[in-house]
Amino acid sequence: MADVTITVDGKKLTVPAGTLLIEACKSTGIEVPSFCYYPGLSLQGACRMCLVEVEKMPKLQTACTTPVAEGMVVTTESEKIKQARKAMLELVLANHPLDCPVCDAGGECELQDMTFKYGAAESKFMDLKNHRDEQQWSPVVYFDRPRCILCYRCIRVCGEGMDVWALGVQNRGTSSIIAPNKEDHLECEECGMCIDICPVGALTSGAYRYKTRPWEMKHVGTVCTHCGDGCKTTLGVRRADTGMEIVRGDNRDKSGINGDFLCIKGRYAFDFAHSGDRIQQPLIKHEGKFVAATWEQALDRIASRFKQVLASDGPTAVGIIGSNRTSNEENYLLQKFARLVLSTNNIDHHRTADFPAFASALAGKADATASMRDVFDAPAILLIGNNPTDQHPLLAWQIRTNVRLHRAKLYVVNSYPIKLRRQAAAFAQIAPGSEGSLVQFLAGNDAAADAAVTPQLSREALSQLREALKNEKDLVVIFGSELRGNDVTALINFGLAQGAKFICLGDYANSRGAADMGLYPDMLPGYAPVTSATSFHEDWVDEIPTSPGLNLLQMMDAAKEGKLKALYVVGSNPIARYNVDPFALSKAFVVVQDMFLTETASIADVVLPIANAYEKGGTFTNTCGDVQMLKKAGEFAGVRNDFECIVRIADRMGYDVHKLVPFGGGGTRADMGQSRGAQSGEADRHAVWLAERNLEPKMSPYDPTAMLDEIQRLVPGYDISRLGLLSGHDEHTQLVQITRATGSGHPELVLPSNDTLFTSGTLGRYSPTLNSVMERYAAKPADKEIAAD
């Protein structure tokens, strides 16, 4: 749209036509106060705080509903305006209780701030306040009615934003009240958006209410550790007996890919970190029972047994299972540990998507992956399989917001009527399990449609869908773990023909990172095959074993047969997740690093208590390939992080940790002094790389950033902006530099977590909040979709 020029408080500014006055003012640094206006939500014009004077208009105008017009002359501060705002505040305060000293919002309340600014503390009203005791609407949501100032933000964010429509307003005028959808309680997705968006303390959360004062917390922005979307979450931490306790999660500063969005897991399910079930001391099994041990004893035991097994049975008798929730640095270190220290390729993790097939289909193709941000403004989106509302709440939010604000066209293909169909321009409910056939059909194989059609879905409808998709420019294609192997390749070939970008959905916080970092028996980081020479072979000092190792299930079988003598499990629970018979591991020496005594940890010989992702630094790669930095927020006495444990074990096994982690002076290959001439020693590549980027060498082998340096130097796609990472941005990795990916992703090994909104793998079981919500919905199984249809 054409630009218009307006004058605000004597300043001339040019903004696109159609801009709201309040936003135009904001763009020039003038803050117009408001309660009801919220960017991205529909306009309300309810609070009358944003009144401004517009020349030639007889009355004060609401800046939040007035679009700019050419030549408009606006005054945002004057005596008249001040009086008007003060009067509005007086009305708002007429029934607002003065319980600020105990209110959750006290100190960060928009009403307090405005009262302070406009000095409306005196009141002409002598009437009794209309009181109503606080109500609990759900395990998560509490409502304190008299504090409510009726800005309707909660109603709009729940309806428009979340597509849940669980809140409404009843009655009229001064008796208006915010009401939940089930008379006295809520049935909803428990996301807590309504609480977060409340400008006062009317809506409060079960997790945080009456726990602390806002100014007593330290705030740390890090990445959520639950699903694979990588939401930024700002954790409020406070000193506690066991270290630093996390008391609140939100993202009010709107940093990160999620803006202010968080689901129940990001907002409340940090409570596992202070669960009473956490292990605080290393445990060594002695005559069938765990005995608390010192770190020295535990690490010695692990190192000596690993060495013993290596000496007696060789590297094929040891195996490692990595994690979907450890950082990239830890994953990279773990596979390097496997390959160099244990000389084995027996390493795997719980795979939730066929990332290898994805990487190999996209190898060498530039700009072919979409970031989480792209989903927010892509003109068209195709979603095949998965149910993002449950499994990728941020992705679902991005899609919904895109459809609502930018009128994106959404095409949904699923064998279930998932909730996102309500935003879809076209929804094809295909026969269960026929996602692969559907993709083959899209790719041009007409016969494949037979498997996908149902009595309700005709071949014509599928043909129309295919034609419609072919006409979409800048399509973003998102697919779940229903598609694996050749189906992924077929889909990518179909999409690439028209310049589409792709997202492959994996389930956990760092599933993509685990895959990218090479937690595979046949692949090094960057999906490079172990069998052929790669930059890793060139760079690492010791030999990388060249024959592919055992995958997770093969390792379990080998352990059962007594061939696998030692198993190192880092942050994973294969016994429960893969339903492995616990006796399969009875003959092997099992080491588990975990927070809790999970099914796997309880059969281990040594258990090390471990810090979770909220308690350490590092990086995570979300399912789209966006890398973000973790920051240490919480602290729990007695635990250490996985990174340190791996390094210490290597050290105790007598391995030179310089060869594992590039720290201190010197590096992977030292210059032997002669730096000129054809026969000169090779320069220290790591040092050169660091110098090129103005980075200093790291001084400690326990510093994961040292590993990040190596990851960025060696892993294809990870040479992203360090500055961006450090300043908390998400940096999108490309699979383009991958040239030699191995295609075989072993699709049969992919086991989706099938988490719902209220579960999160093994971790979720230790969250009291998630448990309380699940108990409630289990007691009363209602239709999960509340709203309109």
Next chain:
Amino acid sequence: MKFSDQLEQRFSTMVTHYPTKRSVLVPMLLYIQDEVGALTDEAIHEIAQRTELSDLEVRNVISYYSMLRTRPVGKYNFQVCTNVSCLLRGADDIFEHCKKKLGIGNKESTPDGLFLLEEVECIGACSWAPALMMNYEFHENLTPAKIDELIDGLKKKEEQ
């Protein structure tokens, strides 16, 4: 839930008059209330389904309008105007008289469920103030005697 043929007919024509289905909500609520006697949970759910709204949204609308009710009212619903014109012409006395005659207060129903009394704002009959509305029927230039006549007449009709 099925409504009378006449109302079903009305719904199917009316729904075509608006660009979105939800727009038909308010008039339909009035018609349903007249037919069913009140906007029961069942009726709310039915109209919500038909207009593609949530039950909550329908309730929000109902609670906004004083003329929409979720509980059955009296068979004869007396709405006495006490706004300015009527007030100047003695509406307060008329309202007090109604209270005494029926033995109930504002927004209350008689035990037999026949009468409901309500004080309301302007009903647009200022030229003939004081006035009241009995269901959809206007009674104007009221006096206590006229009220007695009206109520006694209705009671007698019911006894027969």
